[in-house]
Amino acid sequence: MKLKSRGIFLLICVLIVSVLLLINHKLLTFQDGHELIKHNSDVINPGNAHDGHLNVFRKDLDESNYKSESLKSEKAKSGQGGSLKDAGNIGNGEEPDGMEESAMRKIREAIRQSPIFKKKESLMKLVEAIQVQANNEHFAEEGLFAAPEKETFRIGWFGIAGNDTDAIKLLPGHLNFLKRIRPFKKRFKNAKPATTRLYEKEDISNLTSSQAFHKAINQYSLYQTQDKNIDRLLHDLHTQPIVGLEQHAGGTQIKFILTFNDGSRAMFKPMRFPREQETLPDHYYWSDYERHNAEIAAFHLDRVLGFNRVPPTVGRILNITTQIRRYADDDLEPTFFYSPAGNLCFYGQCDYYCDSSHAVCGHPDVIEGSVMAYLPSSNDLGRKTWRSPWKRTYSKRKRADWEHNPRYCEKLRKRVPYNTGRRLLDLMDLAVFDFLIGNLDRHHYETFSNFGNFTNPMHLDNGRAFGRPGFDDLSIIAPVTQCCLIRHSTLTKLLSYNEGPASLSDVMRTSLNADPIAPILLDKHFKALDRRVKIILKILSDCIKKASAPYKAVVDDGF
Numbered sequence: 127m128k129l130k131s132r133g134i135f136l137l138i139c140v141l142i143v144s145v146l147l148l149i150n151h152k153l154l155t156f157q158d159g160h161e162l163i164k165h166n167s168d169v170i171n172p173g174n175a176h177d178g179h180l181n182v183f184r185k186d187l188d189e190s191n192y193k194s195e196s197l198k199s200e201k202a203k204s205g206q207g208g209s210l211k212d213a214g215n216i217g218n219g220e221e222p223d224g225m226e227e228s229a230m231r232k233i234r235e236a237i238r239q240s241p242i243f244k245k246k247e248s249l250m251k252l253v254e255a256i257q258v259q260a261n262n263e264h265f266a267e268e269g270l271f272a273a274p275e276k277e278t279f280r281i282g283w284f285g286i287a288g289n290d291t292d293a294i295k296l297l298p299g300h301l302n303f304l305k306r307i308r309p310f311k312k313r314f315k316n317a318k319p320a321t322t323r324l325y326e327k328e329d330i331s332n333l334t335s336s337q338a339f340h341k342a343i344n345q346y347s348l349y350q351t352q353d354k355n356i357d358r359l360l361h362d363l364h365t366q367p368i369v370g371l372e373q374h375a376g377g378t379q380i381k382f383i384l385t386f387n388d389g390s391r392a393m394f395k396p397m398r399f400p401r402e403q404e405t406l407p408d409h410y411y412w413s414d415y416e417r418h419n420a421e422i423a424a425f426h427l428d429r430v431l432g433f434n435r436v437p438p439t440v441g442r443i444l445n446i447t448t449q450i451r452r453y454a455d456d457d458l459e460p461t462f463f464y465s466p467a468g469n470l471c472f473y474g475q476c477d478y479y480c481d482s483s484h485a486v487c488g489h490p491d492v493i494e495g496s497v498m499a500y501l502p503s504s505n506d507l508g509r510k511t512w513r514s515p516w517k518r519t520y521s522k523r524k525r526a527d528w529e530h531n532p533r534y535c536e537k538l539r540k541r542v543p544y545n546t547g548r549r550l551l552d553l554m555d556l557a558v559f560d561f562l563i564g565n566l567d568r569h570h571y572e573t574f575s576n577f578g579n580f581t582n583p584m585h586l587d588n589g590r591a592f593g594r595p596g597f598d599d600l601s602i603i604a605p606v607t608q609c610c611l612i613r614h615s616t617l618t619k620l621l622s623y624n625e626g627p628a629s630l631s632d633v634m635r636t637s638l639n640a641d642p643i644a645p646i647l648l649d650k651h652f653k654a655l656d657r658r659v660k661i662i663l664k665i666l667s668d669c670i671k672k673a674s675a676p677y678k679a680v681v682d683d684g685f
């Protein structure tokens with residue numbers, strides 16, 4: 127009878143301890159009465175290798191955190207129930223008073239073999255494995271930017287106005303937060319990109335610079351960063367004799383297709399007004415002139431950022447009489463005239479700004495412009511035009527869905543081709559690029575249809591950029607803000623230019639100084655580039671901190 131009573135007692139003890147451990151586990155899970163997450167540091171859990179999940183925890187998770195406050199409370203009340211007090215110490219290796227040593231060993235072994243205890247033990251080992259050194263820096267509670275004493279800017283959905291780069295400063299904690307974000311890196315090499323298959327049987331030494339450019343176009347970029355042919359192509363675009371000219375059909379403003387003596391072609395956009403002239407504040411984005419220097423600067427910025435998605439573009443000075451009017455057809459010739467100042471002008475034919483009040487004039491018959499390398503014809507390499515998901519309405523009253531729908535990106539992620547592959551990340555790159563240059567006119571984008579959907583969009587038509595260097599329109603960066611998404615390589619570039627030693631403006635100055643018609647941009651444009659880098663980093667840091675799954679915000683897809 128005594129042996130049977132002891133067996134019942136042991137069974138009751140095991141059940142009580144199991145229930146207490148389960149309650150302890152639930153308390154840990156929901157943080158009821160005990161804080162498991164400290165807000166002064168981050169711990170990064172690399173997750174399982176097969177799915178690449180990255181869970182962000184907080185530090186200071188030690189073994190003492192796993193002792194439940196509720197269990198301690200019960201032990202404090204042990205005077206009303208000695209068995210409950212004893213049972214509460216079993217899992218910690220303490221023996222209850224009055225229990226034989228052999229019985230204690232049996233109970234402890236039974237508890238250690240229980241699934242609940244094993245789950246707790248494995249969790250403790252996992253937490254110990256993922257702990258990293260605590261960071262001593264605290265993030266500012268009222269935002270990660272230190273504002274200057276005098277307010278020189280205003281923040282809102284419609285932009286940040288100000289012309290001082292130091293108006294917004296990143297705190298060290300802000301930068302360190304971004305650095306600690308490490309995305310799941312795919313453990314495979316990208317497949318060899320598909321190429322255009324143009325001039326496959328031709329030796330590249332026998333090709334013109336334009337042909338070599340076409341041959342090098344691949345699935346992921348228009349050219350490689352270290353491609354020496356690009357500099358040769360820029361030189362040819364600037365110096366090749368012109369043997370033919372025709373107006374480019376369509377578009378809001380006049381532009382010409384130039385033919386050179388080696389048979390290659392290029393797009394020429396003439397200068398409309400001086401670099402100092404900015405877009406008027408009351409003008410809508412679609413009513414602005416295109417800037418030839420914006421096309422040149424956009425190419426250099428795209429190249430500096432490593433996107434390589436803007437066709438090579440260079441500045442060139444033409445003589446209107448001998449290099450333009452000489453090749454004018456019957457439609458273009460009647461549009462030439464001399465202004466009251468004695469300058470030779472023309473306005474050509476286009477959809478909007480082609481009349482005598484919007485004429486292009488030389489000084490007296492010399493004019494500068496941008497010359498952009500021509501892409502392969504659609505017969506050689508097909509192109510597909512896509513409507514931008516963040517297209518504006520081009521209306522004074524109507525707003526697009528993305529401008530008022532806070533869950534717009536969630537809906538977009540379910541649509542082809544944004545639901546898989548690289549396209550959505552490519553659009554984040556494009557948004558970063560457009561925000562840096564201040565381009566609101568991205569209504570469509572193009573891809574090469576030969577490469578399917580797994581290819582990057584080209585960054586074409588940047589003539590309306592660099593119009594307001596003193597105003598940063600935050601609606602341009604809406605794709606990044608709404609999707610809380612960025613490519614890891616792009617984030618790394620922005621951080622490197624923000625921290626130095628060379629800033630983005632420094633690198634751009636050096637690159638643009640090589641253009642034949644330099645200076646291309648003014649000092650205020652360079653200041654805007656550095657300021658906008660800081661703004662993008664703030665937006666990214668804020669959204670990553672709020673994201674439930676930071677590994678989904680910073681993605682390393684191998685590009």
